Amino acid sequence: MSDHVELPKPPPASAEEIPVLDLSPMLAGDDTTALAKQLRQACQGIGFFYVKGHGISDDLLDATFEASRRFFAGPLEARMKIHKDRFHRGYLPIGTTRYPGKAPDLKDSFDIGVDLSLDHPDVVAGLPLHGPNQWPDLDGFRAPVETYFQAVRDCGLRLLKLFAQSLKVEKDFFTRHYENPTILMRLLHYPPQSEALEEGSIGAYPHSDYGVMTLLAQDPSGGLELQKLDGSWIGAPYIPGTLVANIGDLMARWTNDVYRSNLHRVVNRLGTERYSIPFFFNPNHYALVECIPSCAAPDRPRLYPPVEAGEYVADKI
Numbered sequence: 001m002s003d004h005v006e007l008p009k010p011p012p013a014s015a016e017e018i019p020v021l022d023l024s025p026m027l028a029g030d031d032t033t034a035l036a037k038q039l040r041q042a043c044q045g046i047g048f049f050y051v052k053g054h055g056i057s058d059d060l061l062d063a064t065f066e067a068s069r070r071f072f073a074g075p076l077e078a079r080m081k082i083h084k085d086r087f088h089r090g091y092l093p094i095g096t097t098r099y100p101g102k103a104p105d106l107k108d109s110f111d112i113g114v115d116l117s118l119d120h121p122d123v124v125a126g127l128p129l130h131g132p133n134q135w136p137d138l139d140g141f142r143a144p145v146e147t148y149f150q151a152v153r154d155c156g157l158r159l160l161k162l163f164a165q166s167l168k169v170e171k172d173f174f175t176r177h178y179e180n181p182t183i184l185m186r187l188l189h190y191p192p193q194s195e196a197l198e199e200g201s202i203g204a205y206p207h208s209d210y211g212v213m214t215l216l217a218q219d220p221s222g223g224l225e226l227q228k229l230d231g232s233w234i235g236a237p238y239i240p241g242t243l244v245a246n247i248g249d250l251m252a253r254w255t256n257d258v259y260r261s262n263l264h265r266v267v268n269r270l271g272t273e274r275y276s277i278p279f280f281f282n283p284n285h286y287a288l289v290e291c292i293p294s295c296a297a298p299d300r301p302r303l304y305p306p307v308e309a310g311e312y313v314a315d316k317i
Contacts, residue, residue: 020242054243117132214278221272248280253289291304
């Protein structure tokens, strides 16, 4: 199969379409009123924004990407030794992820989450997405990946406080649901388009994310594309020193669609290997997600019934 992609390449997004939010005031303990307003505007629009000043070092990010590249460059047999298990940890080979009636996604992945022992009460209870991580037998892999996981987790908790401020609810409205969260981090590898298994296969078919928020590190090859309100598409180019953030379905449900969970896709158009690291920032399993009262009104009725966060995400996965 050739590198040709039937989908036309969209134009790159402008700064107005996908804004860049500087989180430095949060780290410095300064006033974040203006930042919260920027966040609200982004979430009411396309539902995506970049973040800089997030406190995650370039060296750590580079080390994590290098670990990912070495993992996916190794023998398939080695990766299959840690095939994704019942806890949703481990390796998932190319061609596994497929939306009903569509060609499989052209990607493979490695997932980790909060590392829980087999005797942890939530693991014993059989809660979905709770359990121990699996690790490849690869020198220098686990340390940077675990360190990056914790750094993004810390960044996400800060962002949740900013979300609360933007919605004018209590500061801990979201963070109080993250004592034992079902967050998952995924190392993703997208082969060149020429390696597609079926006609119509692309890196990731258009979808919205299931959880509250996603924080994505992408490499310079880009490939992330977002759908605008008018149905057209734009590219989310790589911007050095930033992460791409977007809200998911649970945040849309919490805010009664005041904040939008938007469709996006991945198309690797460059004929090279592409790597990215999404971090799916989902709350505790038992977190009850129901409409924030201020997000409903007589002319904006409640759109969704309450759901238990963990069951909702597990059912989608």
